[in-house]
Amino acid sequence: MFFKISFDLKRASEKTNQEIFGKSYDLVSKLKAANLANFSLPFAPSTKNEMELAVPKAAALYLGKHKIWIYPKDFELPTFNEPSDPVGEIVSISFSRRMFLTKLEDGRTAVILYQTPEYKKVWSQSIPASFLALLVGAFGIFLLIITLKRFKNSSDFPESQINIKPPENPIDSLLLLKKTLAELREKNLFLEAELRKERKRTKVVSSVLENLSSALNTGFIRFDAQGNLQSFNPVAKNLIGLPILFRIGENFKKMFAKNEPFLEFIETSLESKEIATIDAVKGLQDKLLFIISIPILDEMSHFEGVLLIIEDKSEFYSMQKIMREREALSRLGEVAAGVAHEIRNGLNVLSGELRLLRKTFPESFVERTNRIENEIGQMEKVVKDLLYYAKPIAIQKEEINSSEFFAELEQSLKELFPKTLFSFEIEIDSFFADKDSLNRAIFNIIKNGAEAAGEGGEVFVKVSKNNSFVEIHIEDSGEGLSSDIKEDIFALFTSYKKDGTGLGLPIAKKIARENGGDLTISKPIRLQGAAFDFIISL
Structure with a gap:
């Protein structure tokens, strides 16, 4: 008891x-x-x-x-x-x-x-039972003491008469042993059957858990206290990009030898034995992941390992980035408006003084005054582009006929680049967008492609529908984009052209986002130069 x-x-x-x-x-x-x-x-x-x-x-x-x-x-x-x-x-x-x-x-x-x-x-329930057990135990000890005293004082059982004999019939002993072995064998068979039932039940539960985890959008990976892999679900493998050939029991250091952020996070989680999180970790196909590490404890609160819960937060982090960019644009718009006002006043004064100089000085100064006038015009363009970039765009969507829109663009571009071949592949009849801002963005991207392709070059444009988006693919036959250029090509005031202002592509990207899409670097389909995808929502 x-x-x-x-x-x-x-x-x-x-x-x-x-x-x-x-x-x-x-x-x-x-x-x-x-x-x-x-x-x-x-x-x-x-x-x-x-x-x-x-x-x-x-x-x-x-x-x-x-x-x-x-x-x-x-x-x-x-x-x-x-x-x-x-x-x-x-x-x-x-x-x-x-x-x-x-x-x-x-x-x-x-x-x-x-x-x-x-x-x-x-x-409370154990107190009466404990008290009763103590009484029974005390009474038993009392009886034992009395018995021992009587046995000690008794002469009926002298030491010489105490004789332990082996069993008189060995066959009875063998039969008893045989019976005991049979009972043990029967008990062993029963335990083996119970073990098979438990294994079958465990297999069913594991199968159910595996099916459930496969249907989740969240991935999980479990490691023991030594960092050896215990279990995972397919979602985790797809999010992180785990190697194809790995085993249960493999150590995390081998699995993530080429992924330093994961390696450090798991190592820290195993050492600290506390809940930990890490944001915006790059996963497979540049997915941005949020990971939380939870310590696993047994019934005695001993540390058994960690459970990593992994979630794809790419859209969330992308939205955060857009919100930060919009906030920065709002502040930039306030500054740009004040700066543009002052610059325009100065440019107006310079233009007025330049006209007076032309009347005063002889014709030999015309070339110099023309250069000054060109520079003033370039500065005015930068100011206008900066204000356009910094201020919100008033989007007014309307139905646009695809063939007519791109035919007008082609006519304007041929006037600037008569020796460049422009080819269009249009797969949709019409779509909805803000026509003025769209015309500005697409014209600028195709113009950049024509300049990169040079005389006798080619620019290819494909217009198609991709789910709920219109995709305008633009590529040229120029030299393409190096990895260094790709990193900051959409950064403000970054230009690799001789007379570029570094505002054209940032403005085009902003127009795409204001129309519910984005502007991204793409892979060429037909030509070997640079390629962009201008995407807007339907």
Whole structure:
């Protein structure tokens, strides 16, 4: 009976500690991130089921022995020593109360007080049984002492008469041994059958979990405490781009030898044994991933490994980037408006003075004045382009006839580049977009291609539908784009042309985004030069 009581108490204590650890990690995370003024304990006891394993009653933050915050207000906590285990410690205050202690990264100590009604119930039930077991044990010891005393004083059993003989019939011993072996064999067969059932059940559960994890959009990878792979789902493999040939049990250092961010993150997670996150990690096909590492603990709170949860956040990070760019453009627009006003005033003065100089000086100065006038015109163009880039574009979408739109573009381009071949492949009849801004963007991109192709070169344009987008593909027969140029080709004031302002492509990219799409570098289909995809939503 003592063993049963001890086992029940130990089991209830372990289950209580396990729940305390689970709830405490959530509460500590909220203590770190939430506004303490609005903090509350979410694990209030249920009215329907009051016998919960662990119910948080108070939370506090200490710096050394100094209390800096507590909830509920004016609640008094028992004294405690600072925790030595970085994962956290559980201190038993009484049979109905326990405290969870953990050291935060900034040196503070988080304390959470729990009531343990389930353990209290088991403890209360064990008291009568323990008392009865003690009485029975004491009575048994009393009888044993009396028996030993009588045996010691008795002369009926002299030492010479005590004689242990071997079994008189060896056949009976063999039969008994045979019977025992048969029982053991039967028990072994029963245990083997139970083991097969458990393995079959485990296989079914694993299959269900595998099917469920395959349907999720989130990937997961699990490593043990030594960093050896234990399990993963196909989504994780597709997001990260895991190597095709790898085994369960393979170490993470070998798996991610060529992926330093993953390698460092997993190594840090295994060492710290704490929840950790990492943002905007590059995955397969330049996907931007968000990864959270969660420590895995057993029932005794021993560290068993980490679980990595991986989510594709490419759209979210892309939207963040666009929002930052728009915010920067808003600030740039305010500055540009003031600067442009001052520059225009100066340019107007210069233009006026230049006209007076032409009347005063002889014709020999005409060439110089023309150069000055050209430079003034170039500066005015830069100011206009800068203002266009910095200010919001008033988008007014209308239905555009594809053939007519690109025929007009071709006619304008042939006047500038009569020796360049322009070819168009149009697969859609019409689409909706802001015609003025679209004309400016596409004309500028094709013009850049014609300049790169040179005399006798070619520019190819393909207009097609891709899902819910119109894709205008433009490529030329020039030398193409080097890797250095590709990195900053859309950066403001970056130009690789002799007379370029570095505003043409940034403006075209902005127009594409304002029309619900984007401008990206692409791969050529027909020619061998530079290629761009101008995408707008239908």
